[in-house]
Amino acid sequence: MIRLIKGIVQSQLLILIAGAIIIGITYSCNESAAENNTGAMPPPQLPVIAVTEASATTYQLFPASIEGKVNVEIRPQVDGYLQKMYVDEGAYVKEGQPLFKINDAPYVEQLNNAKASLQSAEATLQRTKVELDRLTPLVDNNVISDVQLKTARANYDAAVAAVSQNKAMVSAAQINVGYTLIKAPVSGYIGKIPYKTGALVGKTSAEPLTLLSDVSEVYAYFSLSEADFIAFKNQFEGNTIEEKLKHVPPVELQLANDSLYKIKGKIETVEGQFDETTGSISFRATFPNTSGVLRSGNTGKIRIPKLYTSALVVPQEATYEIQDKVFVYVVSDSNKVTGTPINVSGKTANYYFVDSSLASNSKIVLSGIANLRDGMMINPQPVSTDSLFKARPISNL
Numbered sequence: 338m339i340r341l342i343k344g345i346v347q348s349q350l351l352i353l354i355a356g357a358i359i360i361g362i363t364y365s366c367n368e369s370a371a372e373n374n375t376g377a378m379p380p381p382q383l384p385v386i387a388v389t390e391a392s393a394t395t396y397q398l399f400p401a402s403i404e405g406k407v408n409v410e411i412r413p414q415v416d417g418y419l420q421k422m423y424v425d426e427g428a429y430v431k432e433g434q435p436l437f438k439i440n441d442a443p444y445v446e447q448l449n450n451a452k453a454s455l456q457s458a459e460a461t462l463q464r465t466k467v468e469l470d471r472l473t474p475l476v477d478n479n480v481i482s483d484v485q486l487k488t489a490r491a492n493y494d495a496a497v498a499a500v501s502q503n504k505a506m507v508s509a510a511q512i513n514v515g516y517t518l519i520k521a522p523v524s525g526y527i528g529k530i531p532y533k534t535g536a537l538v539g540k541t542s543a544e545p546l547t548l549l550s551d552v553s554e555v556y557a558y559f560s561l562s563e564a565d566f567i568a569f570k571n572q573f574e575g576n577t578i579e580e581k582l583k584h585v586p587p588v589e590l591q592l593a594n595d596s597l598y599k600i601k602g603k604i605e606t607v608e609g610q611f612d613e614t615t616g617s618i619s620f621r622a623t624f625p626n627t628s629g630v631l632r633s634g635n636t637g638k639i640r641i642p643k644l645y646t647s648a649l650v651v652p653q654e655a656t657y658e659i660q661d662k663v664f665v666y667v668v669s670d671s672n673k674v675t676g677t678p679i680n681v682s683g684k685t686a687n688y689y690f691v692d693s694s695l696a697s698n699s700k701i702v703l704s705g706i707a708n709l710r711d712g713m714m715i716n717p718q719p720v721s722t723d724s725l726f727k728a729r730p731i732s733n734l
Contacts, residue, residue, distance in 0.1 A: 384703040385668050385717035386725060388695055391650045393731045395683040395690065396640040398591065401559040401622070403635040405550035407523050413439060413546060414516040416539030419532055426530050429629070430521045430549070437546055439538065441517035448510035455503035462496035469493045525551040526632065550633040555626045557590060557602065559639045560617035572643065578607050588622055589640040598637070600625050643683060648690040650722075650731060651679060655703050656689065663689065666702040666709050668717055674702060676711050687729045 421438035424430055469489045476486045528548035532538060538546065561569060575581035587601035602624035611618045622639055624631065656663050656679070663681055666674040683690040695701075702709065703720055 380672065380714040380716045381705070381708075382716040382718050383705045383709075384720045385700050385715075386652070386655070386703045386720045386722060388649050388651060388697060388699045388701060389722050390647045390697055391645075391726070391731055392647060393645050393650070393685070393688075393690070395643050395645065395685055396589070397565070397643065398638045398640055399559040399561065399565075399620075401557040401590070401637050401639045403631055403633065403637065404556050404558065405525065405552040405633040406554040406556065407525065407549075407551035408633055409522055409525075409549045409551075410545040411436060411519060411522075411547050411549055412540070413437075413519065413538045413542065414540060415439060415444065415513050417441070417443065417517065417537070419534055419536045419538055419546075422530065422534060424527050426527055426547075428527045429525070430527060431524045432521055434521045435518055436521055436527070436549075437519040439517040439519070441514055444510065444513040444517055448507065448514055451503065451506040451510040455500065455507050458496065458499040458503045462493070462500050465489065465493040465496040519546065521549060523549065523551045524553070525549045526629075528633075548633075552626050552629060552632055555624050555631045555633075555635075557622045557624060557637065557639055558619055559622070560612075560615065560619050562617050563611065566618055569641075582607070586642055586644075588642070590622075590624055591638040591640055593636055597640075598624065598631070604641075645683060645690055648682070649692070649695055649697060651689045651691055651695070651701070652703060652725065652729075653684070653687055653689055655701050655706065657706060665695070666706055667695075668700040668702060668715065672714055672717055674709055674711065674713055674715055685731060688731055 417439040419437060420440045423435045423437065430436065469486075469492075472481065472486045472489050475481045476483050526549070528550065530547045531544050532546060570578070570581060573581040573584040575584055582604055585604050587603055589601055590598040592598055602622045604620055604622045606621045608619040620639075651665060655665050658664070662678050664676045664678050667677045668674055678694065679689070679691040680694040681689045682692050700717065702715065702717075703725075709715075
């Protein structure tokens with residue numbers, strides 16, 4: 338019985354030893370395989386660039402609407418039928434040039450009647466003066482009573498007043514006749530003409546005859562949010578808005594086709610209060626327009642420049658965003674990468690300008706960052722900043 342028990346124990350020991358040997362062999366094989374696999378996947382080769390300082394100008398863009406320096410509604414001052422139109426829509430006219438003619442026959446007739454009444458009043462004045470002159474010496478010589486003289490003088494004064502009244506009527510009639518020929522109050526371009534020849538027009542007409550725009554100089558109106566307005570005030574020197582506007586450099590106008598208007602303008606005025614509905618405040622920039630390229634109703638964007646004399650430049654392709662924060666992968670001396678947040682103070686189409694959140698000459702991964710993770714090893718491939726800036730200039734917007 339004892340021999341049987343010893344045999345069983347020995348058998349179990351052999352089984353345990355054999356299992357341990359198998360586990361050891363398996364672990365050794367797996368470790369060797371892992372080592373082989375690690376050797377088969379070297380660190381990825383990625384382009385790396387050293388962050389450098391550079392001088393550049395960035396621009397803030399704000400939608401703008403353009404209006405002529407003077408926009409005049411041309412409205413008739415008298416009622417009547419539109420007899421002639423001397424201009425067409427879109428035509429350029431000079432100050433004083435005839436635009437429209439209203440039938441003047443009724444007003445010419447009123448003028449003739451006023452002139453006839455004036456002649457009658459002048460004749461009456463002449464008669465009363467003769468009577469006054471005749472009676473004056475008779476009263477002086479006590480030939481007749483002064484009552485007759487007083488009556489003659491009153492008649493004369495009434496005749497003088499009648500002449501003045503009729504002269505005023507003549508002048509009013511002449512003015513109305515003049516109103517029938519409508520002339521351009523300023524030089525500019527004719528807008529839409531909603532009426533045709535023969536239409537009845539007048540002072541109470543709903544629409545003006547046309548809109549005349551003087552666009553020798555144009556105003557570009559744009560708005561800043563409250564945050565942008567605060568940043569604008571902090572950007573320029575001066576104690577008041579008027580003083581700060583003097584330090585704002587000339588601004589540019591980007592047209593609807595993204596081209597730049599060839600002449601720079603100047604911000605001249607700022608509204609006194611914010612619009613409660615939009616939460617914004619309006620600015621006005623003035624641009625010369627001697628060539629007439631710009632018209633009332635045009636749209637565009639105002640570009641306000643911001644100069645960076647020495648800023649750290651980071652290519653946008655080297656960045657990624659997490660929860661509205663911008664990051665780059667900084668490469669350490671051991672070639673490990675670490676995601677690092679940066680503070681963006683400005684940008685162009687291809688680059689970010691950052692503050693001291695990133696040290697100068699820091700090495701960052703330029704591209705291929707999608708599969709990177711903190712602590713990963715890479716095989717850095719240096720890229721010259723000069724070659725990068727040459728291929729994609731900082732000033733390109």
